[in-house]
Amino acid sequence: MRKYSIFMILVAIGFSSCMKSVSINTLRPADINIPNEIQSITLVDRTAYERDAIGVIEGIITGEGINEDQDGVMAMFSSLQNSLRVSPRFDVVLASEKLRGQNILGSFPDPLDWRQVDQLTRKYNTDALLAIEIFDSNFIITNGKRKNTRTVEDADGKKVEEEYTEFFAEGVGNTRIGVRLYDAKNRTVIDQDIYTQNKTWEASATSLKEALAQLVSKSQATKYLAQSVGNTYASKIAPMPVRISRSYYTKPKKNSYLSKGARQASVNQWESAIETWKAGLKKSSDTKASGRMAYNIAIGYEILGDLFLAHEWAGKSFVDYGEKKGRSYASQINNRMITEEILDEQLQLPEPKSQTETGNKDKLDKPTIKIKMKDN
Structure with missing residues (x-):
């Protein structure tokens, strides 16, 4: 059982090392819809x-x-x-x-x-x-004492466990x-x-x-x-800012198109990365590598804000090449598309009655997606 656990850990580490993550800053819709004329x-x-x-x-x-x-x-x-x-x-x-x-x-x-x-x-x-x-x-305080142990040095300088009485105070707050x-x-x-x-909350010390x-x-x-x-x-x-994380394939490096596209993506050249992976699909006879490139193309389109193409390519990676991650990713993109429709409704500006009434309400334009790269 122990050997099996170690094997699974090594497999997980090996799998994660062939992927790199990217974070997308976006918005989560409000829980309730407030009329748009309320700004x-x-x-x-x-x-x-x-x-x-x-x-x-x-x-x-x-x-x-x-x-x-x-x-x-x-x-x-x-x-x-x-x-x-x-x-x-x-x-x-x-x-x-x-x-x-x-x-x-x-x-x-x-x-x-x-x-x-x-x-x-x-x-x-x-x-x-x-x-x-x-x-x-309200805030209710209770207190007490209990036995605890700590590591100390004895007369010979050796570390030993010592039992002592610990006093504690506990505060329960509610609003x-x-x-x-x-x-x-x-x-x-x-x-x-x-x-x-x-x-x-709790605090402990050697005295009450x-x-x-x-x-x-x-x-x-x-x-x-x-x-x-x-x-x-x-x-x-x-609507409040949230960060979502996506992972794309960087290996096998022996596939030059997959690895080159991954390098382009790592420096935020997503348009070029997509073109590289598409070129690789035309040349590749390796179904597994093709599935990974199709999956990466879907990630790229989401990064660029084209959720329709991201959904299309996520489905293609699963249906055409058997990339298992493509199915769940297509579902994630579908949920994001629904979320974007809700955000569009919540952030829609009302029709202004006059120029003077619009004020600084241009700030309701949805923010540009910011990308932050990080290695797994």
């Missing part, structure tokens, strides 16, 4: 309680400092803004106002009055309003954030949802006091969890 969003904090006294009551009940969650709200907004900056979809503006609405029951308040939505979107010259209307966080997205023009609530995020000192604070934990929700929400409403 900009105002962010507003609506977590102020209806009466200041309620905030004091909540602090007594939960053990939180008064308005302690305010930093968490700002952390979510900051994370959301930073994430949306790398997407071509929206411009975002943070409102200076803090609106009242949150209730101690933890449920959504009544929606904002549309006159108030109109006032804020007009003031900040945006098309929609995104409000955080629920924000609640609950309610978000509403208002369409100012059509006067509809596009999205309303509550997001929860949880995480456990030191372990507690090393443990993350509640405010730091709340910020971290709120930032995670901000990243999640950005992906829900806007």
Whole structure:
């Protein structure tokens, strides 16, 4: 069994050494479709309680400092803004106002009055309003001790295992954030949802006091969890950058067309590489090498952005030459073609009413694909 495992590892290493990988920067569609006429969003904090006294009551009940969650709200907004900056979809503006609405029951308040939505979107010259209307966080700390071992030197300088008592502190943080997205023009609530995020932190030391000192604070934990929700929400409403990886064949080197095309691809000369592999197909009588060249041609066309030809050549590599990777790759390309159709719809600019209304919305043009080469 051991010999078989070693053999399989060696086979995997040998197989990977005959391929080189290339990364493609592209976009992942948003989880929901936002109307195209919405190009900009105002962010507003609506977590102020209806009466200041309620905030004091909540602090007594939960053990939180008064308005302690305010930093968490700002952390979510900051994370959301930073994430949306790398997407071509929206411009975002943070409102200076803090609106009242949150209730101690933890449920959504009544929606904002549309006159108030109109006032804020007009003031900040945006098309929609995104409000955080629920924000609640908790952080529970437990502690204890346990036996552990460590390596030390004895009197003779030899390394030995020593048992000692280790103290630990564990913090469990969770946040609950309610978000509403208002369409100012059509006067509809596009999205309303509550997001929860949880995480456990631990610190250990030779004393309980030191372990507690090393443990993350509640405010730091709340910020971290709120930032995670901000990243999640950005992906829900806007196409976000992703990197996909593809691998192409570089061997056998005895096939001069396959190896030359691989060298051209490695220096980003994909058009030339495709022509070299196509020439090799006309000359080659080796079905395996031909399948690899056809597969590489499919990779090349995807890199160049021609998904139709990439799909055609992936299928050809499998059907005509028996290259097994071609079948699964054709399926991957088909999924990308569907994804591109969704992206085209989500990034389509609305018909401008006048030149002055278009502003800087040309930024919605899809970004050029950037290629980063790396060896396996």
